[in-house]
Amino acid sequence: MKSFLAAVFASAVTIAGAQIPGLKGPKIDLGVDALFKKGPAITTNIKDAKWEVTDKDDFNPPTKPIGTLARTDRGGFILQAGGWLGEMQSYCLHAGTHGPSKGEAYFYAPPKGPYEKLVSIIVENSYSKPEVPQRSIQSLLWAMMARTKFSQLSRDLQATAAKLLTAKQISDLNGGALQFLSDELMAKGLVKEPPLVRQVMEAENRLRKTFENPASTFGDLEAIAVLNGEIGWGEGSRQAPRGRWNLHPEGFYVRYLPSGYSHTQVQVWVPEGAACIGKELNLGTQIAVPGNTARQRLLQSGRFYE
Numbered sequence: 001m002k003s004f005l006a007a008v009f010a011s012a013v014t015i016a017g018a019q020i021p022g023l024k025g026p027k028i029d030l031g032v033d034a035l036f037k038k039g040p041a042i043t044t045n046i047k048d049a050k051w052e053v054t055d056k057d058d059f060n061p062p063t064k065p066i067g068t069l070a071r072t073d074r075g076g077f078i079l080q081a082g083g084w085l086g087e088m089q090s091y092c093l094h095a096g097t098h099g100p101s102k103g104e105a106y107f108y109a110p111p112k113g114p115y116e117k118l119v120s121i122i123v124e125n126s127y128s129k130p131e132v133p134q135r136s137i138q139s140l141l142w143a144m145m146a147r148t149k150f151s152q153l154s155r156d157l158q159a160t161a162a163k164l165l166t167a168k169q170i171s172d173l174n175g176g177a178l179q180f181l182s183d184e185l186m187a188k189g190l191v192k193e194p195p196l197v198r199q200v201m202e203a204e205n206r207l208r209k210t211f212e213n214p215a216s217t218f219g220d221l222e223a224i225a226v227l228n229g230e231i232g233w234g235e236g237s238r239q240a241p242r243g244r245w246n247l248h249p250e251g252f253y254v255r256y257l258p259s260g261y262s263h264t265q266v267q268v269w270v271p272e273g274a275a276c277i278g279k280e281l282n283l284g285t286q287i288a289v290p291g292n293t294a295r296q297r298l299l300q301s302g303r304f305y306e
Contacts, residue, residue, distance in 0.1 A: 040200075041145050042093050042113040042287075044297055046238055049107035049289040051246040053253065059245065061269050067304065069281075075127030075302025076280035079252060081272045087305045088283060089134050090264040090298040091141050093119065095225035096203025097196070097296045100258035104295070105240035106288040108254055111299070115144055118169060123284040123301035125164045134262060134303070135218045136160040141299070142225055146204035148211045150174045157211075196234055196294065226261060226296070234293030245269070251276040256288035261296050263305040264288060 066086035070078040077084070092099075100106070111119055119141060126137050140160050143153060150161060150170055161170055206224045210216045233239070245253045253269040270277060283300040290297060 040113055041115040041147060042111060042119060042297075044093075044109050044112045044116075044287050044289060046107070046236055046289055046291070046293055048109040048112060049238075049246075050109075051248060052105075052107050052240065053245040053247050054240075056245045056253070057241050057243070059269075063267060066266070066268065071302075072280050072282075073128065074124035074282065075284065076282040077302070079268075079270050079274075079276050079279055079281050081270050081274065081277055084268040084270070086266050088264055088266050089137075089301045089303040089305050090258065090262060090288065091123065091138050091301065092225055092261040092296045093141065093145060093287065093299050094200065094296045095142055095145055095207060096200040096227070098227045098229070098231045098294055099261050099296055100290065100298070101292070101295065102259075103242055105238075105242055105244040105291040106256040106258060106298070107238070107240075107244070107291065108246035108248060108256075109287050109289045109297075110285060111287055115173075118144065118165070118173070119299055120282075120284045121169070122164045123299060123303070124282070127302050129163050130303075132160055132163055134305075137164070138262065139218060139221055140164070142207055142221055143211055144173060146207040146211070148208050152208075152212045154211075154214060154216075194235070231292070231294045234295075237293045238291045240291050243267075248276075250279065252281065254286070256298070256300070258288065258298055261298055264298055264300060266300060 061083035063083035063085035066077055066084040069080060069084065072078070110116075122137060122140065126132055136157065137160070139157055143150070143157065150158065150173060153161070165173075203224050207221060210220050210224060213220075243255050243257055245255045248254055251271075251274045253271075255267050257265040257267070259265065266283065268281060283302050286300045288298040288300060
């Protein structure tokens with residue numbers, strides 16, 4: 001099976017529109033118990049955001065375009081002293097929650113969970129694939145968050161996966177797939193779970209069903225994944241002013257100002273003499289975690305928003 005998958009995906013990389021025929025992979029799990037056994041694909045949450053700086057809320061250094069910095073092959077930026085600003089593509093990693101609010105803070109945290117490396121690999125590899133639309137990348141990430149079987153994805157989305165992931169990576173993801181469950185089964189299985197947990201798991205289940213429909217559109221997926229309207233503060237939220245700085249473990253300061261889930265203004269400040277000067281700033285390893293736990297965590301990327 002592995003050799004078959006390798007041949008199929010190698011072909012898909014060279015033939016962008018090629019479908020992945022006959023992709024079966026390991027048997028997918030059935031039942032609500034499988035949802036809890038596998039757990040969330042990405043677990044990063046407010047408890048992982050440990051680097052906020054509370055004494056720089058009025059600090060607004062002059063900035064230069066971050067695009068003037070030297071780049072790495074995976075879209076990183078070679079840091080230099082000073083302030084840097086970029087309007088970057090970002091991605092929702094928490095389907096079934098509300099989009100960003102302009103009045104709330106976002107904090108730095110690294111990706112954590114079973115797919116922590118794979119989500120970063122996708123956005124890193126997308127830097128050298130500018131022809132891949134942002135919406136296709138977002139759809140692929142939602143498919144991963146929902147643990148959708150890859151053979152059930154559209155031809156175009158399978159081709160996107162083949163461009164951004166290796167055959168082995170896709171085979172591994174397919175092995176972690178879950179089956180769509182009826183609303184009745186979901187309701188029974190999640191009856192004791194907190195409201196936000198139920199909300200997210202039900203949204204991921206609906207995404208799996210939507211991905212099965214070849215006529216579904218990005219708008220159909222977005223309507224499930226991104227909630228609109230007013231929302232209160234979720235359990236365990238952390239209130240802070242919009243634009244709060246975070247001191248990254250590597251020694252630079254970073255803050256996130258989202259304009260919707262797909263567009264984040266990233267500001268970076270590198271002090272003179274900082275040890276990180278000359279090192280890579282890899283936005284693909286950063287998640288902007290909302291202070292309001294009812295809102296979406298946003299994976300950053302090195303691609304500019306247009």
